[in-house]
Amino acid sequence: MQTALDHLRQDPVLANLIAITEAPKPAHAHDDIPEHDRLYVALLESIVSQQISTKAADAIFRRFRMLFSQTAEAEGYPSPKQLSEATVEDLRTAGLSFQKIKYMHSVAEFALTNSLDFDYVQSLDDEAIIAYLTPIKGVGRWTVEMLLMFVLDRPDVFPVDDLVIRQKMIRAYDLTETGRPLIRRLHDIAQPWQPHRTLACRYLWRWKP
Known part of the structure; x- marks a missing residue:
C-alpha cells in the first residue's frame, strides 16, 4: 500500500x-463465499444491483438467496443447475424483473458450460477476463471491471x-x-x-x- x-x-x-x-x-468481496464460487455469486449480485439502490438490491438478493435456503447445494445460494431450473414465476417472488431473471439464467447457463472457478479466471489477464465474461447477457465491461477490482483484487x-x-x-x-x-x-x-x-x-x- x-x-x-x-x-x-x-x-x-x-x-x-x-x-x-x-x-x-x-x-475483498464475498469472503463469506467459498473461493471457487465467489465470481459466480458476484455476477448474480451485480445483475440484481443494476439500476436500483444498494438498499433495494440487498433486500432482493437476500430474498433470492432465501428461495434456495432449503435446497441449495452450497449454503445460501443456488448452484448453476438449480438456478437454471428455477422458474420465472419463482424468481419473480424475490422481486426480480423479467429482464434480470433472463440475465441471471444467462449466468447460470454460462457457469454450466464454462469455468467460473476463481483460480482459473484469476490466471487470465484483465482484458482476457473482460473478453471471457462479457458474452454473458447483462454483463458489460463495467461490471467485469468491478469484479476485477473488488473480487479478483486486480491493482491496475x-x-x-x-x-x-x-x-x-x-x-x-x-x-x-x-x-x-x-x-x-x-x-x-x-x-x-x-x-x-x-x-x-x-x-x-x-x-x-
Whole structure:
C-alpha cells in the first residue's frame, strides 16, 4: 500500500486528494463465499444491483438467496443447475424483473458450460477476463471491471466508463472536454498512475469535493 501511495502522490492533484480522503477499506468481496464460487455469486449480485439502490438490491438478493435456503447445494445460494431450473414465476417472488431473471439464467447457463472457478479466471489477464465474461447477457465491461477490482483484487483497473470516476476527475482536474476528447484526456491523466490505478480510483470514489 505504501509503495502504491508514494507512486500516486507523484501526481500533485491526486496527492492533495489522498491527503484529505479516508483510506479505502480492503477490497475483498464475498469472503463469506467459498473461493471457487465467489465470481459466480458476484455476477448474480451485480445483475440484481443494476439500476436500483444498494438498499433495494440487498433486500432482493437476500430474498433470492432465501428461495434456495432449503435446497441449495452450497449454503445460501443456488448452484448453476438449480438456478437454471428455477422458474420465472419463482424468481419473480424475490422481486426480480423479467429482464434480470433472463440475465441471471444467462449466468447460470454460462457457469454450466464454462469455468467460473476463481483460480482459473484469476490466471487470465484483465482484458482476457473482460473478453471471457462479457458474452454473458447483462454483463458489460463495467461490471467485469468491478469484479476485477473488488473480487479478483486486480491493482491496475481504470473504469473510465464509471460515471462517478468521470465526474470526480472532471472536478479534480478542472476539465472542460466532452465526448471522445474527454475520454482521451482521462486516460492521459490516469496513465502515470499505472500500475496502481485501482487504488487511485478507490480514492476518487471516496473523495468528497
